[in-house]
Amino acid sequence: MTSPRSIEAVLLDEDLTFTLVEISEMCEVPETVVLEMVHEGVVDPIGPSPAEWRFHGEALTRARRAVRLVRDLELNWAGTALVLDLLDELERRSGAV
């Protein structure tokens, strides 16, 4: 096998931000779904209005996880937010993910 070229990976952390449009594209859901996630407290953007919202890289991870949980387990957003908070807590306590 020929050696593939190296690809730069970007860390999804607090230094990286996305717009509402970008988040919805990367979660493969309409923007209205992202709005719903924000209203239900699944993810928290920075900025006063949807057009100016910026989401941290970690919010993207959380949003994608939420979309999968809602789709696969048919949870509602509020329940999903709770599940994600509990999973975070569990991961924090166990130390290693």
Place this chain on the structure above:
Amino acid sequence: MEFKDYYKILGVERGASADELKRAYRKLARQYHPDVSKAADAEARFKEMKEAYEVLKDPEKRAAYDQYGKDWQSGQDFRPPPGDARGFGNRDSGFGERVDPGEFSEFFEAMFGRARGGGDPRAHAGRGAFRAAGQPIDARIRIPLTDAYHGATRQLSLDIPRLGDDGRMRTERRSLNVKIPRGVTAGQRIRLEGQGAPGIGGGAAGDLFLQVEFEPHPVFRAQGRDIHVRLPIAPWEAALGRTVQAPTLGGWVELKIPTGPAGRKSLRLKGRGLPGKVAGDQFVELEVVVPSASGAARSLYEQLEKDSSIDVRADIKDLVK
């Protein structure tokens, strides 16, 4: 290809009602959802049960499956029925229960055709109207802790779904050299732009998201950016406050043991954890190891016993009557 017993996968009887199927699926899905479960095979198990439920919850697909599948046992070599059951249609059912192309098994495809959209994407592409961005792909990457500390390039092989010339989804093995950013922590995701599934009809490729996991290390344990280490020390090193060698991810360092009550003490080495805007710390848990008393050591212990007036249990004596 192997025959898949969808009833067995969901752990239900062949005659299970729609309600029983749903209950069984929900229970298993909660248990094995890759975003929830820590089981190593969670992803594969979840995929399998999703496929099973997709077929059995749909009365038409279930009837077709029961009809063609009644003579096969799980794992048996399966030849698709002539004609096939594809007429039963796979619909793109919207957000609630979307089915991803390439997600289901070869067995499912043989029975029911491609997983997404009844139509042939080539037909759309031919009219120049159909264009779709490739899907983002999620995967995990397991790296040694030292890679997170120093940064590294790791080779990764992935199965990427791709639309073939015949309009069917198949997976393609792809090899990537991924540059792991320095200071990544377990559970964090990294994004590789355009490395997901290729787009359809000239659409952009999706992104690849990798969730980072650490290989267990025999000495270091990571908690976020902090590193924990257990360091054995001798009783005299603890009592006399000696300087000992301690391992860190950056190499061995000298560590002065504080005197005072020995026992389990934790020392913090600021900034010696994983790097970052705010680097993590290393915590060293001191563990006093008592060597066996034989020969000369025994007489020294006995001397110590005779001379010492300290009662090590003084602290608890008043607490228990």
